[in-house]
Amino acid sequence: MDEETGVSRRSVFRTAAAAVGLGASAAPAAALMSAATSHQQAHDTGSAGTVHPAASFPPADPVSPTGRPFIWFEPHQDDGLLWAWKILTHHALTGRDVHVVLATDGSASRIRRVLNGETSNRYWGRHYPDREGYGHLTPMSPKAFAKARDRELKAACGPLGIVPENLHLELDWRQPKIDVPRARELITRYADLYPDAGLCTMWWKDTDPCHSALGTALRQLHLDDPVRFRDCRWVVRRKQGPTAPGAVPYRIPPQLAATAHQMAKNASLAYSSWAPGRTEDDGMYAIGLHSVGSDLAAVRRGEPNWIVDKA
Numbered sequence: 001m002d003e004e005t006g007v008s009r010r011s012v013f014r015t016a017a018a019a020v021g022l023g024a025s026a027a028p029a030a031a032l033m034s035a036a037t038s039h040q041q042a043h044d045t046g047s048a049g050t051v052h053p054a055a056s057f058p059p060a061d062p063v064s065p066t067g068r069p070f071i072w073f074e075p076h077q078d079d080g081l082l083w084a085w086k087i088l089t090h091h092a093l094t095g096r097d098v099h100v101v102l103a104t105d106g107s108a109s110r111i112r113r114v115l116n117g118e119t120s121n122r123y124w125g126r127h128y129p130d131r132e133g134y135g136h137l138t139p140m141s142p143k144a145f146a147k148a149r150d151r152e153l154k155a156a157c158g159p160l161g162i163v164p165e166n167l168h169l170e171l172d173w174r175q176p177k178i179d180v181p182r183a184r185e186l187i188t189r190y191a192d193l194y195p196d197a198g199l200c201t202m203w204w205k206d207t208d209p210c211h212s213a214l215g216t217a218l219r220q221l222h223l224d225d226p227v228r229f230r231d232c233r234w235v236v237r238r239k240q241g242p243t244a245p246g247a248v249p250y251r252i253p254p255q256l257a258a259t260a261h262q263m264a265k266n267a268s269l270a271y272s273s274w275a276p277g278r279t280e281d282d283g284m285y286a287i288g289l290h291s292v293g294s295d296l297a298a299v300r301r302g303e304p305n306w307i308v309d310k311a
């Protein structure tokens with residue numbers, strides 16, 4: 001699909017609108033969205049000329065978080081996009097109230113030392129912070145680095161269909177890493193807050209210990225009390241997906257697939273932006289791109305997400 005044309009924008013919007021039941025009421029909004037973009041394209045819709053553009057611009061959002069909550073427990077600030085973008089966007093587009101709960105501060109990443117110019121990186125080479133305009137902020141502390149990662153996650157959530165109030169950064173609770181007991185504590189706290197929510201995190205045999213701690217905790221809770229923790233799912237990372245027992249590619253209805261993929265591609269930009277800040281509270285450092293560039297490329301190509309739904 002060519003994102004540069006009004007035609008593709010209209011079709012994406014109509015697809016999403018139809019899928020979430022907006023139906024006929026969405027058609028004028030879609031037409032007016034194109035009318036605001038291009039007068040000529042508006043004529044092509046055949047109906048835009050009969051409605052005042054100011055009455056329906058901006059267009060209705062295909063994401064309407066009013067349904068049963070769905071909670072994604074995110075080990076680090078990029079895992080939701082990398083491994084679960086199809087799941088998150090699909091739930092958001094069907095009206096589920098999607099939440100993201102961040103379980104660590106992400107500060108243990110080796111990329112902090114790369115940004116400080118202490119080591120090199122295959123996606124960038126070597127950083128020279130003084131020449132690149134952020135030398136006054138180096139060496140970047142673990143806390144400052146965590147805040148920079150938070151900014152990437154915040155920027156990614158909107159495009160993925162998650163409203164700002166549904167991002168839970170757990171600033172006062174989180175630590176650089178998480179183990180199974182703390183993961184159980186975190187999941188239980190949110191299950192109490194949202195007793196009817198669907199719960200989802202990484203698979204219990206993930207190769208990253210923070211990922212597997214969350215997966216193990218959710219599995220234990222589910223096995224211990226399958227009534228209270230009944231709706232549980234686990235996401236398998238791309239390289240483990242094809243061989244993980246019980247894992248299957250996550251399927252999105254065809255009418256939502258293009259919109260979901262566009263949302264993920266938009267969100268990937270949050271992890272690819274380079275704009276050094278003036279203080280530790282601003283600036284974007286493309287940490288995701290430095291860290292998982294090949295996995296971000298797989299997201300942009302639309303490669304599968306893998307899911308396990310039985311413990």
Ligand SMILES: [Zn+2]
Binds near residue numbers: 075
């Ligand atoms: Zn991770």
